[in-house]
Amino acid sequence: MIKIYNTLTRQLEEFKPVKEKEVSMYVCGPTVYNYIHIGNARPAIFFDTVRRYFEYRGYKVNYVQNFTDVDDKIIKKANEDGITSKEVAEKYIKAYFEDTAKVNLKEEGMTRPKATEHIGDMIKIIKSLVDKGYAYEAQGDVYFEVEKYRDGYLALSHQNIEDLKSGARIEVNDIKRSPLDFALWKKAKEGEPSWDSPWGKGRPGWHIECSAMSHKYLGDTFDIHGGGQDLIFPHHENEIAQSKCGCGGDYARYWMHNGYININGEKMSKSLGNFFLLRDVLEHYEGRVVRLFVLSAHYRKPIDFSDAELTQAKASLERIENALVRSKEVEAKDGGSDCTDLAKKLEETKVKFVEGMDEDFNTALGLGAIFELVKELNKALDNEKISANGQKVLNETFEYIKTVMEDVFGVKLKLESAVGNLTAELVDFILELRRDARTDKNWALSDKIRDRLAEMGIKIKDGKDKTTWTM
Ligand SMILES: [Zn+2]
Structure with a gap:
């Protein structure tokens, strides 16, 4: 049974999907005016893992994450660089995919809509809000009138509307009926991208785009909405309204x-000057190390980003890989160990892993269970001799760890030695076929094999009795 901590109720709740064995999930995506920083990478990696875990547990997942490609920051950047907003957005969407491919986001089967391709869907919702009396037009802008949704507003952020009102700044010349009202549509300004609407030329507010895109792809009731804590208010609150x-x-x-990412104990922010782009981090650490680092803490807790933490993630990854590579090098011997302790630990781990992950996707617990199993695997490998039965246990353990690490955590393992052995076996096999061809005096095929192997960087040398090869 999967449980989720729901910000709305502030409780751990049993997950009951709208459609049986299916999950519909929307996560707010990046505003594409810059390269993504590691604070953006955290939700991208974490929610990708949520998706993978649901799939591991047999659910079909419909996962939508948007690109905000029209926004004040994009317009500002376009003016600075002397290019169009569209060009800015295209550049950083491309960069987003380059960067996130390195942390192995699963793109297959995902929907990634762009705001500018859904303006019509947004206008439809705004129009419905105006028609129902929840929104009003003022000098070409359209605002949501918070007072009209007083009872439901702030349920997610657990705030009080009166407190918020007294804290709000009232701007002189404000055309809004209340300072809490927020923009659904903004009247076009000179030099900004704009679209036709019933209220004249303009562009959408930020919040409405997520309402429109989630509605279009997931319907009016769906399972999970995710994002960083900083989006709870006002963004998610306004989406709900x-x-x-x-x-x-x-x-x-x-x-x-x-939760947030802290840099050496402080919240990451541009103004503090401790701001890290994912692509800069990836110059020093592999994507899979960054991924393991992000998943090493519970997603709701802040996570400390530092060289020490990343180095530790790298070491953990190597420990797993070394044990797995070693386990493949074992040759079974009669009278050796049956690895019964490891067999027991493997079964225990399977239970512990699911228990940990079922409890609000506690990746820290899930990974902890795998590390314990690796410890036991190393102990088993310290046996001088291992029986054929023991080897079977080693193989099962290998497959289990590999599946969990790669399919659920999305951390690709480098098991070079095992792969290296396979390559060697394949080349030997190809040379065996070439020997057969030569026995049959099929010189054309024999030469073709030699030339193709040479193209792959494998040189072969025909000796008197034997053909040898080098890379
Ligand atoms: Zn959003």
């Missing part, structure tokens, strides 16, 4: 929010 009032339905049933 727009969607419930404009489209009906429950909107998202489970709200999951990941």
Whole structure:
């Protein structure tokens, strides 16, 4: 039974999907005006792992993550660089895929809609909100009137509307009815991208795009909405208001929010100057190390980013790989160990892993169970002799760890020695076929094999009795 800590209820709840054995999930994506920083990488990696775990547990996952490709920051960047907003967005979407491919996000079967391709869907919801009296037009802008949704507003962020009102700054010349009202549509300004609407030329506010895209791909009631903690208010609160009032339905049933990344104990921020781009980090650490680092803490807790932490993740990964490579080098011997302790630990780990991950995707517990198993695997490998039965246990353990690490955690393992052995066996086999061809005096095939191997960097040397090869 999978349980999720729901920000809405502040409780751990049993996950009951809208459709049996299916999961519909929306996660707010990046605003594409810069390369992504490691604070963006955390939700990308974590929610990718949530998706993978659901699949591991037999669910079909419909996962949507958007690109915000129209926004003040994009417009500003376009003006600075002397290019169009569209060019800025295209550049950083491409960069996003380059960077995230290195941390192994599973793109297959994912939907990645762009805001600018869904303006019509947004206008439809805004129009419905105006028609129902939840929103009003003011000088070409359209605002959501928070007072009209007083009872439901702030349920996610657990705030009080009066507190918020007294804290809000009232701007002189404000055209809004209340400082809490937020923009659904902004009137076009000179030099900005704009679209036609019933309220004249303009562009959408930020919040409405997620309401429109989640509604389009997942319907008016779906399972999980995710994002960073910083999005709870106002972004997610406003999404709920727009969607419930404009489209009906429950909107998202489970709200999951990941914690911040701290740099040496301080919150990462541009103003503090401790701001790290994912691509810079990837110059020093492999993507799989970054991935393991992100998953080593519970997603709701802050995570400390430092060289020491990344070095530790790298060492953990090597420990797993070394044990697995070693386990493949064992040759079975009669009278050797049956590895019964390891067999027992393997069964225990399978249970512990699922228990840990079922409890609000506790990757720290899940990984902890795998590390314990690796410890036991190393102990088994210290046996002088291992029987054929023992070797079977080693193989099962190898397969289990590899599946969990690669399929669920998305951390690709480098098992060079095992792969190296396979390559050697394959080349030997190809040379055996070439020998057969030569016996049959099929010189054309024999030469073709030699030439193709040479193209792959494998040189062969025909000796008197034997053909040898080098790479
Ligand atoms: Zn969003």
